[in-house]
Amino acid sequence: MRPIGGRWNPRADFEETVLAHDPSITNDRFAAAIAAGDRFFAALSSTPDYDDYHRVVLRHLGMEATSQLLADLRREVPADGVLELYPDVRKTLEELSQRQVRMAVVSDAWPDLPGLHAALGIHHFFEAYAISAKLGCNKPDPRMYHHASTALGLTPTQCLFIDEDPDLVQAAIDLGYAGRAIRRDSPLPDIPPVPSIATLTELPELF
Structure with a gap:
């Protein structure tokens, strides 16, 4: 959002x-x-x-x-009234859910993020939330990533981490997660520092 x-x-x-x-x-x-x-x-x-x-x-x-x-x-x-979803979000979440892809949110946010997602109609797609205000740390602290994967009952190698910040994606990759940087608002570099996607609609083909 x-x-x-x-x-x-x-x-x-x-x-x-x-x-x-x-x-x-x-x-x-x-x-x-x-x-x-x-x-x-x-x-x-x-x-x-x-x-x-x-x-x-x-x-x-x-x-x-x-x-x-x-x-x-x-x-x-x-x-x-203050937030909106990116155009590619709902369709992608619905398709991933239909494919039974389990999902969690890792966010440097306040505790009310699940409520905001509920108001925007997407909360039900996520099984867990790793929220900085609750965990007392921010990405790229490993606790953020591990909280989410542990809550899903998955190992890092079974997870794909998505973020707009390539450095945070690289941190996840260094911890053993797969990763993709989403670059909606800027062109993809010829040789990206980490694997990248231009839109969330590219995600389903990875599962």
């Missing part, structure tokens, strides 16, 4: 919510504060609590992180 508008953090409705509390915030201030939030993420080894992330961004906006503002920023919104 991908965020509508292309930005994962903060959520797409962040500016609208903040402006409801302080209409004076300018686009430049938003951009600087969001960049500070990005640096906060980059300095961590695991996914932080969402409120802690919002406190960092709000502090750079010069705003107090009141309980009401934090609650507004994390209020439930329809998943399809």
Whole structure:
């Protein structure tokens, strides 16, 4: 899945919510504060609590992180209002499921990822989730990969790991998994550093 508008953090409705509390915030201030939030993420080894992330961004906006503002920023919104599936996702998951390919998710994400998948209608395809916020580590920590394969009752050699980051795919390959880097938004290099695919629709032929 991908965020509508292309930005994962903060959520797409962040500016609208903040402006409801302080209409004076300018686009430049938003951009600087969001960049500070990005640096906060980059300095961590695991996914932080969402409120802690919002406190960092709000502090750079010069705003107090009141309980009401934090609650507004994390209020439930329809998943399809901020997220969408890539066009190749549902069809591929359905075909893999029909072929009885067992699937798990390995993600540097918050604990609510299964709920987001449920709202988008794809949760039932996955038997297990390895989520950084729950495991206390991020890819390429081997615990992320091993949690998923162990939950499926499979050995690394029985698994294929897919990711947009070739370095994370290489890390999986080094651990004994098969791997493919998906390169939807950029051309495939002539000699890719790891095996690559351009779209998920290429996956069924690998099983």
